Each structure stands twice: as structure tokens, then as C-alpha cells.
Amino acid sequence: MSLSRPEVEKIALLGRLLLSEEEIKRMTVQLGDVLGYMDLLGEVDTTNVEPMVHAQDMTNVFRDDVAHPSLDRGQALANAPHRDEECYLVPAVL
Amino acid sequence: MTLIDRTATDHLADLIAGRISSVELTRAYLDQIDRHDSRVRAFLRVDPQAALDRAEDIDRRRAAGQSLGRLAGLPVAIKDVLCTQGEPTTCASRILENFRPPYDATVIARLKAADAVLIGKTNMDEFAMGGSNENSAFHPTHNPWDLSRIPGGSSGGAAACVAARMAPLAVGSDTGGSIRSPAGLCGVSGLKPTYGRVSRYGLVAFASSLDQIGPLAQTAEDMALLLEVLAGHDAADSTSVNLPVPQYTKTVRQPLAGLRLGMVREHFGDGLDVEVEAAVREAVRVYESLGAKVTWLSMPHSKYAVATYYVIAPCEASSNLARYDGVHYGHRTDEKQMLADLQAEHARLQKAGDKRALENTENPLIRMYRRSRAEGFGPEVKRRIMLGTYALSAGYYDAYYKKALQVRRLIRQDFDRAFEEVDLLIGPVTPTPAFKIGEKIDDPLAMYLFDLYTVSTNLAGIGALSIPCGFSSAGLPIGLHLQAPPFEEERLLRGARMFQQATDWHGRKPAMLGGSADC
Numbered sequence: 001m002s003l004s005r006p007e008v009e010k011i012a013l014l015g016r017l018l019l020s021e022e023e024i025k026r027m028t029v030q031l032g033d034v035l036g037y038m039d040l041l042g043e044v045d046t047t048n049v050e051p052m053v054h055a056q057d058m059t060n061v062f063r064d065d066v067a068h069p070s071l072d073r074g075q076a077l078a079n080a081p082h083r084d085e086e087c088y089l090v091p092a093v094l
Numbered sequence: 095m096t097l098i099d100r101t102a103t104d105h106l107a108d109l110i111a112g113r114i115s116s117v118e119l120t121r122a123y124l125d126q127i128d129r130h131d132s133r134v135r136a137f138l139r140v141d142p143q144a145a146l147d148r149a150e151d152i153d154r155r156r157a158a159g160q161s162l163g164r165l166a167g168l169p170v171a172i173k174d175v176l177c178t179q180g181e182p183t184t185c186a187s188r189i190l191e192n193f194r195p196p197y198d199a200t201v202i203a204r205l206k207a208a209d210a211v212l213i214g215k216t217n218m219d220e221f222a223m224g225g226s227n228e229n230s231a232f233h234p235t236h237n238p239w240d241l242s243r244i245p246g247g248s249s250g251g252a253a254a255c256v257a258a259r260m261a262p263l264a265v266g267s268d269t270g271g272s273i274r275s276p277a278g279l280c281g282v283s284g285l286k287p288t289y290g291r292v293s294r295y296g297l298v299a300f301a302s303s304l305d306q307i308g309p310l311a312q313t314a315e316d317m318a319l320l321l322e323v324l325a326g327h328d329a330a331d332s333t334s335v336n337l338p339v340p341q342y343t344k345t346v347r348q349p350l351a352g353l354r355l356g357m358v359r360e361h362f363g364d365g366l367d368v369e370v371e372a373a374v375r376e377a378v379r380v381y382e383s384l385g386a387k388v389t390w391l392s393m394p395h396s397k398y399a400v401a402t403y404y405v406i407a408p409c410e411a412s413s414n415l416a417r418y419d420g421v422h423y424g425h426r427t428d429e430k431q432m433l434a435d436l437q438a439e440h441a442r443l444q445k446a447g448d449k450r451a452l453e454n455t456e457n458p459l460i461r462m463y464r465r466s467r468a469e470g471f472g473p474e475v476k477r478r479i480m481l482g483t484y485a486l487s488a489g490y491y492d493a494y495y496k497k498a499l500q501v502r503r504l505i506r507q508d509f510d511r512a513f514e515e516v517d518l519l520i521g522p523v524t525p526t527p528a529f530k531i532g533e534k535i536d537d538p539l540a541m542y543l544f545d546l547y548t549v550s551t552n553l554a555g556i557g558a559l560s561i562p563c564g565f566s567s568a569g570l571p572i573g574l575h576l577q578a579p580p581f582e583e584e585r586l587l588r589g590a591r592m593f594q595q596a597t598d599w600h601g602r603k604p605a606m607l608g609g610s611a612d613c
Binding site: 046 | 412416464473
């Protein structure tokens with residue numbers, strides 16, 4: 001399994017990463033190596049095997065619908081790199 | 095034997111009997127950190143005054159006859175992956191360098207309620223991704239047995255600080271071997287509980303279906319002591335299991351009668367170092383001399399464990415780490431510079447008449463995400479985000495992620511079948527002793543293959559531990575891996591304790607502390 005440069009660039013965009021020229025080169029080789037190793041899985045017969053998404057077979061763990069205190073706005077905003085008194089601030093999108 | 099060579103269990107008895115104060119004990123460990131951590135570098139942060147204040151408060155309450163928690167006065171080191179309210183929690187990542195969580199992880203709250211003295215936050219591979227501690231964004235940790243070697247990872251700081259007697263107890267996390275592997279390489283004991291045994295609330299997520307928090311210590315008894323405090327149901331973690339927590343400290347001294355041990359054929363094949371194999375086989379003979387019966391068995395899917403793990407863990411990681419967006423918390427790129435660069439890029443493309451590239455240029459928000467993440471994450475974290483994003487992307491989901499989940503079930507079924515015949519599986523925890531810092535840094539695949547004995551435990555969701563079982567000719571510790579059926583931590587601890595009664599590998603200390611592998 002080898003990866004092309006456009007594929008690596010596309011994945012970097014999907015993963016919200018920005019790679020340097022050197023990182024793209026290194027990543028192309030290293031990801032190719034690792035994905036090549038993963039081809040090993042192809043030899044396992046998994047016909048009719050149910051995927052195991054979790055270690056405990058639990059579904060729909062509910063709690064009573066009771067209001068609990070949660071973080072107040074000040075605490076929630078405290079770690080934000082850019083904010084005003086009530087909002088997170090981001091660069092203009094449009 | 096000096097004070098800090100004693101076990102946590104002994105310390106606790108001394109504290110309760112008034113033979114020592116928590117301040118004396120805490121000071122002894124802080125002194126040891128002072129003496130040795132400039133070379134080992136196990137800690138990311140130590141706040142001596144806060145620890146001593148806390149110890150003093152506990153001593154005062156004890157003197158006043160107040161009732162105290164289970165670990166009252168005992169220093170405990172914490173892997174920097176666990177949220178501590180108001181205190182930096184970095185995950186050894188630049189992206190969280192200035193992050194101060196607004197709440198305590200459940201295990202931190204439990205430790206505080208138990209009156210433990212939190213002595214410092216330990217180094218790790220960034221976001222717990224790695225097996226050598228070289229992926230810390232701040233500095234590598236060194237193996238106390240040979241400072242030119244890795245301590246293992248990702249809980250390398252936790253294992254090294256226990257090995258160097260800088261804390262009697264440490265809390266780590268294990269997603270694919272991150273407690274057991276460094277425990278093995280540093281000559282200490284470490285346990286990864288069954289998935290769901292310990293609440294993950296406030297554990298910075300790496301791979302949520304695999305992550306589990308557990309204890310590192312010198313002995314099985316000390317692990318029992320710490321696990322008893324860490325374990326238990328928590329409404330804040332829907333995957334934590336509502337089962338009573340056994341009193342591990344009450345049973346840990348009882349040997350397992352009629353113990354049936356299983357050796358997995360596939361774990362004694364290619365790649366296993368001869369000295370590691372010899373030490374593990376000798377450990378098996380010790381168990382036989384204690385009455386255990388040993389059978390060989392096969393786990394046919396174990397050869398696929400590494401490939402399965404390195405699909406599933408990066409998939410979960412890429413989705414978990416999407417939260418680092420430079421908006422809510424964590425590092426954000428310099429916005430002015432980013433906008434100026436973007437503008438210059440536009441002008442350049444316009445001038446060149448490259449319409450397609452112009453259309454493909456992302457908007458300032460997306461560019462802000464990308465630059466913040468590019469600056470904040472280290473190489474291994476980027477690699478895993480790339481791997482996971484690729485494996486989950488359109489057209490590859492079935493071939494990688496779904497396929498890996500199916501093989502995961504087959505791996506679990508191998509364990510279920512094995513545990514119909516035996517009580518515990520016994521084998522090596524790592525294929526070789528600790529390697530040199532820098533040795534595998536440019537070869538991610540070689541690094542991943544180092545995890546071949548540990549990752550299947552997490553895929554299956556069962557419990558396992560590592561205890562010291564010997565040394566290589568170069569004087570490096572060798573770890574023994576015991577794996578058990580789900581929620582059989584009691585069996586693991588009793589099995590480990592009976593071995594530690596018959597051997598003294600766990601009592602050895604590194605030459606840098608004036609000890610040696612030989613005595």
C-alpha cells in the first residue's frame with residue numbers, strides 16, 4: 001500500500017493539519033509502511049463476524065432526567081485563547 | 095533499607111501507628127526528586143510546597159483524631175493525562191501547555207478524598223501515544239536502570255519515578271500497554287484493569303474504547319491498595335461498570351491454589367529476545383514450584399493484534415483529537431500572522447492566475463484550525479491523526495476500520511476460549527528489554543511492533559499486569575505479563591503477590607540509587 005502526495009494532502013486537510021513540505025515527504029513514506037503492514041488483516045476470514053466496537057456490551061446507559069449544576073460561563077471560557085465576556089471568538093468565516 | 099525503599103503498604107502502617115508523619119514521608123520523596131530527577135526527568139511538574147502543606151494538614155487532622163481516608167498521608171504521582179482542577183494538565187503536549195482544567199478527574203477526586211498527597215505530574219508520550227516517552231513535547235524521560243535508555247511508555251514518567259523511589263505509588267493509563275510496558279522496562283509493578291473497572295472521567299481521551307487507568311507500584315500489595323481507591327462505578331462515565339469493588343488488600347496475600355497457567359505459543363516465537371524468554375520461562379518454573387499447572391495453548395489471531403490495534407486506536411484518536419480546535423482551550427496560532435499569510439497567498443495565486451488553487455484555499459477559520467494544530471501537535475500525534483483520518487475516510491472505512499473491528503472480536507474470542515482452560519495467561523510483556531533513546535525514533539512501524547504482547551489485552555477489554563521477573567546480562571529489568579478474564583483483578587494481584595513472595599526481583603534498585611540488578 002503506498003500513498004500519493006495528493007492523498008496525503010487531502011487527508012491533512014480532512015484531519016485539519018497543515019504539513020510542511022518535509023512532513024509531507026516523511027508522512028508519505030511512513031504512512032505507506034504502516035498501511036502496508038495493515039494489509040495483513042486481509043488474510044483473516046471475517047465473514048459473518050460482528051464488528052466489536054466496544055469492550056463492554058452496553059447500550060443506552062441512561063440517568064434520571066434531573067438537572068445538575070454544570071460549568072458556569074466564566075469557567076467554560078477561562079481557557080479560551082480568544083474570547084470576550086460571553087463568547088468564544090473566531091476569525092470571520094464569511 | 096532507607097525510608098524510601100519501603101513499600102506503600104509499610105508506609106501506611108507506619109503512618110497509622112504514628113511512627114512517621116506524612117510531612118517526613120513527603121519530604122523524603124521530595125528530597126529524592128531533588129537528588130535524581132534532573133537526570134531521570136520523570137516529572138513535568140512538582141509543587142513541593144503544595145505537597146508539604148497537604149501533608150501537614152493530614153498530620154494535623156490525624157493528631158486531632160479525625161477520621162482519615164484510605165491513603166492518608168501517602169505520596170502519589172499522577173500521569174499528566176489526568177485532569178487536576180486549576181493545575182496545569184498538559185498531556186506532554188504543546189497544545190495543552192497552558193491548559194488548567196476546570197474540574198478534577200474522578201480518580202483525582204477519589205485520591206483527594208482518600209487523603210493521598212499528590213506529589214507531582216509525570217511525563218508521558220504526548221497524548222499517551224508512544225511506547226518510549228520520546229514523544230513528550232517537553233523532554234524525554236530516562237530509564238533509571240540505564241539513563242541512555244527509554245523508560246517505556248506512554249506512562250514512562252510514572253514507571254521511572256517509582257523505580258527511582260521518587261514516589262511509592264503512581265497512577266498511569268494504558269491504551270495498548272502504556273502501564274505494563276514501562277513497568278516491565280523499569281522493573282516495577284503495573285496493572286491495567288478491565289475496561290470499565292475505573293472511571294475515565296477526566297482522563298484526556300486517546301482511544302475511548304481502549305483507555306483505562308491503573309496503578310504502578312513496587313509490589314502487588316501496593317497495587318491492591320491503590321486500585322481499591324481508583325476502582326468503582328461513576329455516573330459521569332457511562333462505560334464504567336456498576337459492580338462492587340472487591341477488597342483487594344484483604345485477599346492479595348492469599349496464594350492461588352490449583353492455579354492453571356496458560357502459555358501462548360504465538361508469544362514465544364520470532365522477535366522474542368533470548369534473555370527475556372529465559373527469564374519468563376524461569377518465572378513459569380517458579381509458579382510450577384508453587385503448585386501451578388502450565389499448559390501451552392494457541393491464540394491464532396494474536397499475530398493480527400498490532401495491525402488491528404493500529405487501525406482502531408488511531409481512528410478513535412483522530413476523532414477524539416478533533417476537539418483541539420484552538421477555540422475552546424489549548425494553543426491557538428497567531429491570528430494576525432495567519433491572516434496576513436493567507437492574504438499574501440491569495441495575492442500570489444491571483445497574480446499567477448491559478449484559479450483552481452485559489453478556490454481550494456480554505457477560509458480563515460479552517461486555516462486557523464490547521465495552523466493551531468500543526469503548531470500544537472508533535473510528529474507522532476500527527477501521524478496517528480493522519481492514519482485514523484485515512485482509515486475512516488470515504489472508501490476505506492470497510493477495508494480498515496470495520497475489518498479491524500471484526501478481527502477485534504476474533505481476538506476477544508481467542509481469549510474467551512483460552513480462559514475456559516486456564517486461569518491466567520503468562521508470558522513476556524515486551525519483546526526485548528529497554529532500547530536506547532533514539533534507536534527507533536525514525537521507524538514508527540518498528541515502534542508499533544514493540545507493543546505486540548500488550549495491545550490485545552486492550553482490544554479484548556480484559557485486565558492484565560506486569561511484574562519484574564529478572565534482568566538481562568546488561569542489567570536491564572525484564573517484565574512478566576499476566577492476563578486474566580474480565581474483572582478478575584483480584585486473581586491477578588494474588589497471582590502477582592505469590593510470585594513476589596517467592597522471588598525478590600521487585601526489591602532490586604538501580605545502580606544510580608546505590609543498588610544493583612544482582613541484589
